[in-house]
Amino acid sequence: MFGFRHQRMREERLEAGFLPEWRDLLTERFGFWSMLSDADRARLEVLALDIVADKHWEAAHGFELRDEIMVMIAAQAAMLILGLPDDSFRNVHTILVHPTTHVVTGPHSQVQGLVSDEPMPILGLADFNGPVLLTWDTVLDDARHPGTGHNVVFHEFAHKLDMLDGTADGTPPLADQAQFDHWVAVCTAAYDRVVAGNGGRSLREYGGVNPGEFFAVATESFFDDPAELLAEHPDLYGVLRDFYRQDPVLRVRAG
Numbered sequence: 001m002f003g004f005r006h007q008r009m010r011e012e013r014l015e016a017g018f019l020p021e022w023r024d025l026l027t028e029r030f031g032f033w034s035m036l037s038d039a040d041r042a043r044l045e046v047l048a049l050d051i052v053a054d055k056h057w058e059a060a061h062g063f064e065l066r067d068e069i070m071v072m073i074a075a076q077a078a079m080l081i082l083g084l085p086d087d088s089f090r091n092v093h094t095i096l097v098h099p100t101t102h103v104v105t106g107p108h109s110q111v112q113g114l115v116s117d118e119p120m121p122i123l124g125l126a127d128f129n130g131p132v133l134l135t136w137d138t139v140l141d142d143a144r145h146p147g148t149g150h151n152v153v154f155h156e157f158a159h160k161l162d163m164l165d166g167t168a169d170g171t172p173p174l175a176d177q178a179q180f181d182h183w184v185a186v187c188t189a190a191y192d193r194v195v196a197g198n199g200g201r202s203l204r205e206y207g208g209v210n211p212g213e214f215f216a217v218a219t220e221s222f223f224d225d226p227a228e229l230l231a232e233h234p235d236l237y238g239v240l241r242d243f244y245r246q247d248p249v250l251r252v253r254a255g
């Protein structure tokens with residue numbers, strides 16, 4: 001029954017298309033929206049509609065899931081794949097939204113092999129089999145304020161791109177061996193700088209936890225504050241530009 005209902009809702013949503021009020025919402029609340037080209041906006045609408053229609057959406061703690069919430073998350077996730085194949089989030093099944101930051105207590109692990117009992121505030125989470133978990137207040141705040149280098153949707157969905165090849169090792173699927181070799185050389189050098197405390201303003205300390213977090217943090221910076229990343233880590237900016245097939249610094253400079 002559940003599968004049938006989901007299928008019917010999916011078809012209804014796809015048929016209705018990207019609603020004009022969703023466009024108004026993005027104009028008002030998504031800082032990057034006005035910086036996108038017409039072609040990018042059109043593609044983003046197609047990709048975001050697909051995410052809204054196709055994924056299982058759940059709200060936690062009696063929180064009510066509204067179109068607004070799904071659209072804001074889907075639009076930011078879609079930014080990452082404007083230059084990638086349409087089905088790049090095929091490994092995202094469920095998106096779980098909490099109203100606000102919640103604190104995990106008891107034994108838990110955010111980083112593989114590292115279990116902690118310390119209370120840990122969670123802004124977002126992505127793993128292989130569970131849902132992508134996001135907190136609505138952070139999602140909204142990040143969307144409204146581009147240029148900080150922080151964006152929880154970019155971060156968690158970058159993890160899912162990394163996981164497409166079966167491992168969360170900081171290397172998403174790449175075109176060929178040459179691109180892979182260049183990626184590893186550049187990312188290893190930048191990662192070592194972060195671990196040594198020299199990530200600069202664009203690569204925050206958390207990126208030094210492991211290569212998976214490095215890729216997620218670098219992706220946040222690449223899309224959210226590209227000029228800073230380009231200035232501080234031009235080689236890293238270059239490999240991310242080649243992977244994502246986008247040059248976000250042009251967008252920011254034009255905007």
Ligand SMILES: [Zn+2]
Pocket residue numbers: 155159212213216
């Ligand atoms: Zn992470």
